[in-house]
Amino acid sequence: MDAQPEKLPRPRVAALDDILGVPFKVLDDGLVRVVDYMGDDAAIVQAARVSYGAGTKAVSDDRGLIRYLLQHRHTTPFEMCEMKLHVRVPMDAWRQWIRHRTASVNECSSRYSVVNDAAQRTAPDAWRGQSSDNKQGSAGFLDAAAGAGFTASEQELQAHARRVYDERLAAGVAREQARKDLPLCTYTEAYWKVDLHNLLHFLALRMDPHAQKEIRDYATVIGREVVARWVPLTWEAFEDFRLGAVSYSRLENAVMAAVGSGDRDKACAVAREAGWLKPASAGGYVRNRERTECEQKLRDLNLSIPW
């Protein structure tokens, strides 16, 4: 490292200071807002130039360096930035949220305090159908008439649960026990503090279309409203090298290389050796997840399927 200046200014991000404390609304009654932060794009560059001595010509500017780091998974410089959010979120989404262990959490305790917040309510047009091809997903929406019925029964059930809770408290039941039958989707509040590397990992998983809609809504707000303002160069690189990236396995690469050189036989040989081309009794091939995924990737690249 070079000579140290005797005094450093504290890094600030004007675009983030503008929204400090301002709540972004999520779901019917949830929110996300920035409480404090540390670092910016420049802090990532500063750390990287120490670690990786990254002064080569090819990555001479900050944007290029940040893109290089993110692409090649040099993750430690992104840990140099830190974000602290205040969130209000239904407990069932929160349970998924706090499975991310590399973060700090202070949650509102319903042992100490009476639960003031209501449960999350679902609009008549927001009841999702069970996905048939994805056991853990949803697909489409119930029609509005059925939805209206479920919204009404939801309201009735939530009111019932609240009444029981209030009766318990009135009779002196301990708060920590009285809450036990509140709905899973009761709102809670917390401070959540996480470094940028782990925040990006959270966003990659929770902005994914396979994530449950509720937590995806939060992740999308955090990504597009907060991170994009905070570290714009990192956010751009994240969209290019993480959200928009596709990984090809060793076998997929071998198939694609054979297709690329116009050698269909070789492509089929690779697939056959991998067990992808077992003939089905009804013709065609026995269903095979990896082959199906490879076919989709070939299609996305406008390459022909060789078998």
Added chain:
Amino acid sequence: MDAQPEKLPRPRVAALDDILGVPFKVLDDGLVRVVDYMGDDAAIVQAARVSYGAGTKAVSDDRGLIRYLLQHRHTTPFEMCEMKLHVRVPMDAWRQWIRHRTASVNECSSRYSVVNDAAQRTAPDAWRGQSSDNKQGSAGFLDAAAGAGFTASEQELQAHARRVYDERLAAGVAREQARKDLPLCTYTEAYWKVDLHNLLHFLALRMDPHAQKEIRDYATVIGREVVARWVPLTWEAFEDFRLGAVSYSRLENAVMAAVGSGDRDKACAVAREAGWLKPASAGGYVRNRERTECEQKLRDLNLSIPW
């Protein structure tokens, strides 16, 4: 390290092998059982003798060394042992549980699978009163007549929640959304894997009388039924140096040392300087948490309170 033998036997603990897979019942319908483990008391000693070259006379035997390590918070040798449990636990207790971040978890997903388990039920004599001096605790029980009423209303609410859940599923609502109004105390299941150091930390916090009864019941079973069998020397040391230990602050030590030498004036001077002895208008002293705690500790040691 010394010369390596060419082959090592794998460490086993016969007393633990005897209960591998055997469920210990907790609450009305919960369980804990050992799925697998790694290491034993000897593995701790093995690691410590490498790290701390712990071959001094004073800690020449395994028991003495383990006690020394635990007392002086040499924690890394305890990380050399690992425990994997299968647990069934109400989700509200589980939420407290997984706040312990240094563990590995695979939880049953209610996005994938229909929730089969019922919610935790409370017996008529098990409704706890709100503690008046501890805002987050409970104290005593409601009388049986009142309790019977709450048990009945709990059953009714849980049945209502279940009915709504089943109706949603029957109408094709996605499982991930249908579950949203189930009670917080609905049972879930998980594999939980943790090293012994972090397990002891979990037990120290969750066997504590201030922990909520539900999770305390689990911690107590894990401690007394599992850990005590697995690493008996460590368990004994844990009871002596953690569960049964008391910490005295710098000020408390100064007061006690003054009391010990019979110098009440000095003890009072320490307390006064700490701001513990501000006179109350009604006589006596203004309420002060630290003074009150110090008085209790003096009483526990049968020492007289000097002021």
Added chain:
Amino acid sequence: MDAQPEKLPRPRVAALDDILGVPFKVLDDGLVRVVDYMGDDAAIVQAARVSYGAGTKAVSDDRGLIRYLLQHRHTTPFEMCEMKLHVRVPMDAWRQWIRHRTASVNECSSRYSVVNDAAQRTAPDAWRGQSSDNKQGSAGFLDAAAGAGFTASEQELQAHARRVYDERLAAGVAREQARKDLPLCTYTEAYWKVDLHNLLHFLALRMDPHAQKEIRDYATVIGREVVARWVPLTWEAFEDFRLGAVSYSRLENAVMAAVGSGDRDKACAVAREAGWLKPASAGGYVRNRERTECEQKLRDLNLSIPW
């Protein structure tokens, strides 16, 4: 989860039990050996079937499920397996090693014990040249004559350092201070315990051709001699979906899809918009790292470079 059997057998891996405690030699005087382990391929499947209710037809067998998990980065089931190694390794490689924070370590203390081990010695034909295109890498070897000189001067320096160390000890200097001028490559020993998910992450980074040769030698032994025996299905999947995988960025995918459909103009438009095609004054394009990497990937797939 289904009904629990009353008693479980403890998982074992015969192929690993066969080498328990057997040292694998690394470098001139280093070693790796398995001390203990927990779990196997079946334990991963067991955990995944709980978490992801993974009973779909497409992943009906264990191999298919493990491949699915690894490909789609469902990482928690791999945390259910644990490995404990005894290693002897030069301290400079060890410093890189322990940067992996999600592991447990008990290292031989040179504060407690005299350093018996020598420093790592380099053979005359093993002196590597500085890479010119990779600032942190090496490339090729010095010729044997020059190498012989460096090996001789290395031996002399190491002997000098050892002599100074011994003189300090003989005069009563504290061990913790006497060691301060030993060479960075002095061997140390440690127990290293890590779960399979984090071990695979370690291997992915340290078996990579960009990793320094010394730690790469250790990683390769751990991968090929230990992990391949321990969890053969996981190892096969790791080779296909991690070691052999390639990630394509959003821009690279767009270029490839355009090339795949034969639309060179579109491919060039994507590249131009990305800033990859700035004309150089001497003809051709200004040097651009991302364009160069994209070109290499196209070549690897036998696709033509569109610009």
Added chain:
Amino acid sequence: MDAQPEKLPRPRVAALDDILGVPFKVLDDGLVRVVDYMGDDAAIVQAARVSYGAGTKAVSDDRGLIRYLLQHRHTTPFEMCEMKLHVRVPMDAWRQWIRHRTASVNECSSRYSVVNDAAQRTAPDAWRGQSSDNKQGSAGFLDAAAGAGFTASEQELQAHARRVYDERLAAGVAREQARKDLPLCTYTEAYWKVDLHNLLHFLALRMDPHAQKEIRDYATVIGREVVARWVPLTWEAFEDFRLGAVSYSRLENAVMAAVGSGDRDKACAVAREAGWLKPASAGGYVRNRERTECEQKLRDLNLSIPW
């Protein structure tokens, strides 16, 4: 939580802003300086009042609440503050430093860059003797004449190591390999980022008299110059409840309570049952570490030893 203000000011600590970037010198050529930080005493209070609803009268002011949190090991509010330091430190002290895993690190790479920094030099009066009663410690200093000799031989060895390093580089040996025989105490530089809870844990271990002097010097500077300015209420509480605290085991408490009530027989019975009073053949008792420690604690409290 209460209603959210629409805009929040960013927390700042004037006393810390005054020294931002200013290097504190440590050892002969090391340094510590603050690069950035997040949060302050008020941020801890803010988080705690959410988590623990900590509005009881007994802990009504910020100072009282922070003291309560630290005393009772409510650690998560302290995680809400974050510190980023730039340090220059000898590699052997750095190795101890980075054993603290819950921190983020970007270290200067000697694969990328030529090592400019010299090794740490020891003054003639700074050579410490080996402690006889603490196998891992040092005690006193060698006399100046002997010290002068060791300082001279240290200088000679360091110059020799540097010469070999330079020769290797001049001949084109890769930097990553050339460095292998530099002294363990060669200076390195890094950014180190850690939350306040983990920083206090680091300080408790590394400011301890048993920590090696070199790292203790760094910890002391970080504690007294940085943390004391940053979060003065927390620092005061840390000195009272951590640095100045003493823990008494279950057995020690039992002995002390018996002594406190004047019941020497009971105290001896406790000690005898614990195995502390085995008669030695030469009279007195067989050496016993736990008894010795208990005796020292009784002495520190001016209580008489009952046996």
